[in-house]
Each structure stands twice: as C-alpha cells, then as structure tokens.
Amino acid sequence: MQRLTEQSTANDSLLELGDRYARANRTREAVSVSHHLAGNPLFTQAAIADLADALPATSVVSDKADQALVSPDAPPRGSEARPGDVIRNLDTKRSWLTLLNIEQEPAYRDLMNACLDEVAAVVDLKRGDTRRRAGFIFVSSPNSVTPAHFDIEHSLLLQLSGQKRVTVGRFADEETRQRERERYWDGALGRVEDMPMAVEPHDLAPGMGVYLPPICPHWVHNGDQVSISMTLTYFTSQSERDQQIEAFNAKLRKRGMHPVPPGRSHVRDVAKASVMRAWGVRRRFFGNGIEVSGSH
Structure with a gap:
C-alpha cells in the first residue's frame, strides 16, 4: 500500500467542519460537511x-x-473468498461491500488519523476525548439500497466517488428508540425492525459528506454509478460511557432481568459504567469498532 498522498495544495485541511459541526456534535444532530479527499x-x-x-x-x-x-438481520461477514474481484466488477455483480477497520493498513491509518485530528481540534473538551477511532470504506453497485440502520459511534460519512442520497430519520417515539438500542446490543447491530420517520435527505457527491450522531437512524439510495465512500468513527467519553451502560444492560437481559435504561438513574448509570471498566469488557464490545450494521 502506498503511503498517505498529498492533497491539493490549495487546501491545508482535509475536512471543512467549523462551528456547525461542533454544535451538532454536542446536540447530536446530523449536519452536512465537506472534504478534500476526492481524487x-x-x-x-x-x-x-x-x-x-x-x-x-x-x-x-x-x-x-x-x-x-x-432488513432486521445483520449482514454476513467474510463470505467472499476474493472480495477484490467483486469490487473490480461492481457494475455487473450487484453487490455492496464494507471494509472494516481500514486502519489496519498504514496508509489508510495515517489518513484516518489526520482527518480525525482535525475533528478533535473542533470537538474535544479535553485532550484525548476523541477516542476509539476507526475507519470503514463502503463500495457498492449502481442503484444499491442500504437498509435503515444506526451506528453507536459518532460517524463522519464522506463521499469519494459516485453519488448517493442519505436519508436521516427519527424513531417514532422514545420507546421505539430504546427497543432498537437494546436490539443492537442483543445482536442486531443497528439494523432496525420498524421503518423510522424520514427527517432530512442529504444528497452526496464527491467532496461532500454528513455527520451522523450515535443512534441516528438513516438509510441510503445510491445513484447510477459505483459509489465509494468512507466513514470515520469515534467515541467521546460521554458516548463511550453510554455504550458501557448499554453493554451492561445487555448482560442483565441475557440473565432474564429487566434493567433500567440509561439516563433514568445517574447513580445506577455510574455504577454500571464503572463495573464494565473494571471487567475490561470495553475491549470486547468496542474493540477497534469492527461491528457493522449496514453499508453506506
């Protein structure tokens, strides 16, 4: 793999974020962004x-x-003997593929960290708050559809080639939202059972992107060309704590218990997060972000 290549000399930054991104990161609202990675x-x-x-x-x-x-079931992993051949022939093979943890290759790791360093400069409340970084590449045939799903990380979806429409939705009510969160930790990995309500479409072309906060349902329709996009993900201390609580509750449900959802008892939330850290379960549940619910 080649090393990180130079970007256009007209731009010192890889991403265009600004105050709107910092605000959206705090309020957990989707927002459009732009970048200089296409090409x-x-x-x-x-x-x-x-x-x-x-x-x-x-x-x-x-x-x-x-x-x-x-499509409620999580997609299969490792089913292609030579996935590169599928990607080389996406015009005819009618497939989509997600490459997980691209930071395993040095050139992609360098680029991922360069981008997320720019994110950290905008959103970090304290040094190191943008943590558990991971990168994914999504490549899909013309006119592909990605089912409605959500991710548990903060996600920055960047369109590199081709076009797509990303529709951001919302759950019908808090009860539905919590049920889908619990399904994630029980094995659904973000694929939803009930179609969310559409809120806002984001039409993406190369150089454009969208920030998707944790537990933000969305679905995708590709244009009439092969689509290539990259998602950069991270946790903050708060989102990591939220997921530690969810992971703890999932363990209790497996034992036939009915735990209190996050946010209803500060004392219980602190205790659950502390137990998860003590057990070291964070590495097992969050380890390098390799769980995936859909393909963008």
Whole structure:
C-alpha cells in the first residue's frame, strides 16, 4: 500500500467542519460537511479492491445490492473468498461491500488519523476525548439500497466517488428508540425492525459528506454509478460511557432481568459504567469498532 498522498495544495485541511459541526456534535444532530479527499489515489476502485484482498476475511462484509429498506438481520461477514474481484466488477455483480477497520493498513491509518485530528481540534473538551477511532470504506453497485440502520459511534460519512442520497430519520417515539438500542446490543447491530420517520435527505457527491450522531437512524439510495465512500468513527467519553451502560444492560437481559435504561438513574448509570471498566469488557464490545450494521 502506498503511503498517505498529498492533497491539493490549495487546501491545508482535509475536512471543512467549523462551528456547525461542533454544535451538532454536542446536540447530536446530523449536519452536512465537506472534504478534500476526492481524487486521492487511495480511493480508486482498483486501490480499494487491493485493500479488500489485503484485509483479513473477517474485515470484509458483503451483501446483495438490492435490499429492502427494512432488513432486521445483520449482514454476513467474510463470505467472499476474493472480495477484490467483486469490487473490480461492481457494475455487473450487484453487490455492496464494507471494509472494516481500514486502519489496519498504514496508509489508510495515517489518513484516518489526520482527518480525525482535525475533528478533535473542533470537538474535544479535553485532550484525548476523541477516542476509539476507526475507519470503514463502503463500495457498492449502481442503484444499491442500504437498509435503515444506526451506528453507536459518532460517524463522519464522506463521499469519494459516485453519488448517493442519505436519508436521516427519527424513531417514532422514545420507546421505539430504546427497543432498537437494546436490539443492537442483543445482536442486531443497528439494523432496525420498524421503518423510522424520514427527517432530512442529504444528497452526496464527491467532496461532500454528513455527520451522523450515535443512534441516528438513516438509510441510503445510491445513484447510477459505483459509489465509494468512507466513514470515520469515534467515541467521546460521554458516548463511550453510554455504550458501557448499554453493554451492561445487555448482560442483565441475557440473565432474564429487566434493567433500567440509561439516563433514568445517574447513580445506577455510574455504577454500571464503572463495573464494565473494571471487567475490561470495553475491549470486547468496542474493540477497534469492527461491528457493522449496514453499508453506506
């Protein structure tokens, strides 16, 4: 793999964020962003096909391009013997693939960290608050559909090639939201059972992107070309704590108990997060962000 390549000399930054991003990160609202990554040789279809062949089989998720908007089951992982060949022929193979944890390859790790260092400069309340960084690449056939799902991390979805519409939604009510959160930790990994209500579409072309906060339902319709995009994810201390509590509650549900959801008891939330840290379960549940619910 080649090392991080130079960006346009006209831009010192890789991302265009600003005050709107910092505010959206705090209030957990989706917001449009822009970037200067389109045209980077690391993101050609050929380079990504090579990356897919270089990654471990368990770091590649693949599924058919033609999906229903509600598809509750998590997609398969490691099912393609040579995923690079699928990517090289996406015009005819009607598939989408997600490459997990691209930071396993040094060139992509360098680029991911350069981008997220810029994010940290905008959102960090204290040094190191942007943590547990991970990167994913999504590549899919023309007119593919990604079912409605959500992610547990803060996500920055950046369009690199082709076009797509990302529709941001909301759950019908708090009860539905909590049920879907619990399904995530019980194995659904973000694929939802009930179609959320559409709130706002984001039409993405190369150089454009969207910030998606944790537990923000969304779904995707690709345009008439092969689509390539990258998602950069991170936790903050608060979002990491939220997920520690959810992970603890998932353990209790497996034992037939009915735990109190996060946010209803500060004392219980602190205790649950502390126990999870003490057990070291964070590495098992968050380890390098390899769980994935859908393909963008």
